[in-house]
Amino acid sequence: MAEAAAVAxxxxxxLLELGQESGALDAIATxxxxxxxxxxxxxxQLFDVLCHPGLDPSDxxxxxxxxxxxxQLHPMVANTLKLVLHNGRFELVPEITSQVAELxxxxxxxxxxxxxxxxxxxxxxxxxxxxVLTASTKKQVVLSTEVDPELIGGLVIRVGGTVYDASLRHRxxxxxxxxxxxxxxxxAQA
Numbered sequence: 001m002a003e004a005a006a007v008a009x010x011x012x013x014x015l016l017e018l019g020q021e022s023g024a025l026d027a028i029a030t031x032x033x034x035x036x037x038x039x040x041x042x043x044x045q046l047f048d049v050l051c052h053p054g055l056d057p058s059d060x061x062x063x064x065x066x067x068x069x070x071x072q073l074h075p076m077v078a079n080t081l082k083l084v085l086h087n088g089r090f091e092l093v094p095e096i097t098s099q100v101a102e103l104x105x106x107x108x109x110x111x112x113x114x115x116x117x118x119x120x121x122x123x124x125x126x127x128x129x130x131x132v133l134t135a136s137t138k139k140q141v142v143l144s145t146e147v148d149p150e151l152i153g154g155l156v157i158r159v160g161g162t163v164y165d166a167s168l169r170h171r172x173x174x175x176x177x178x179x180x181x182x183x184x185x186x187x188a189q190a
Contacts (some may be wrong), residue, residue, distance in 0.1 A: 008092040011084060012099030018076050020107065029104040031073040035081065036097040036112040038071060051091045060085060111139040118167075119152040133159060 015032075019025030039047040046067065063086050068078045084087065084090055103178055105112060113133050121129075126143060133141040137159065148156075153168035 004092060005095060006080055007089060008095035009099050010104055011080065011092065011096045014078065015096075015100050016103045016107065019104070022076070024074060024076065025104050025107060028072050028077055029075045029100050031071075032093060032097045032100050035071060035073060035077065036094060038067065039093065047090075049091070057086075060090075065133040072177075105142070109139050110142055111137050111160060112142045112144070113157060114144050114146060116146040116148050116151065116158075116167075118147070118149050118153050120147055121145060121155075129155075129157070133157070143172075 015028055016025065019028040027188070039050075044062075049055065049063055052060070061082070064081060065174065068081065073081075080096075084093060084096070101112075104110075110132075113130075115126070115129055126145060127153045130141045130143045133143070141159075151167040152167050152172075156167050156170075157164040
């Protein structure tokens with residue numbers, strides 16, 4: 001697994017360097033992400049076909065060529081995907097996509113954050129959260145929102161690998177745990 005991640009990182013770094021040299025890094029990252037979304041359609045059937053070791057490599061290359069022709073991707077993305085397929089590493093495309101997005105964000109001084117709430121939030125609150133995160137991270141924040149009714153209320157913010165949980169569900173779980181700990185450690189209540 002670590003070897004696969006390292007190989008994916010090498011492909012991603014190569015694409016990053018090519019993208020920076022040509023000034024097309026964001027276009028490359030966007031097109032690679034778009035292609036990843038195409039691979040995920042229909043329960044990943046296309047991805048499964050392109051990774052299937054039992055299929056003739058030329059057949060898989062033909063399928064990829066057809067998809068690339070329709071997708072109209074940046075030439076560097078299309079060539080990288082062809083190379084990855086040719087090298088028998090197509091299963092790494094999701095990791096390469098993730099790594100390219102991360103490296104492109106890093107190079108551009110961006111960070112991605114996700115705000116999860118029990119109900120959809122207003123654009124004004126979304127802008128406020130983005131402004132607070134931008135001020136605290138000193139980076140441009142690309143904010144996405146999700147709805148999870150199980151949160152009951154409040155919000156959960158994920159910035160990189162950090163999670164800020166200010167949901168009502170989390171607070172109730174904390175209170176429950178404190179009550180359980182108090183009950184177990186207080187012999188007067190036994």
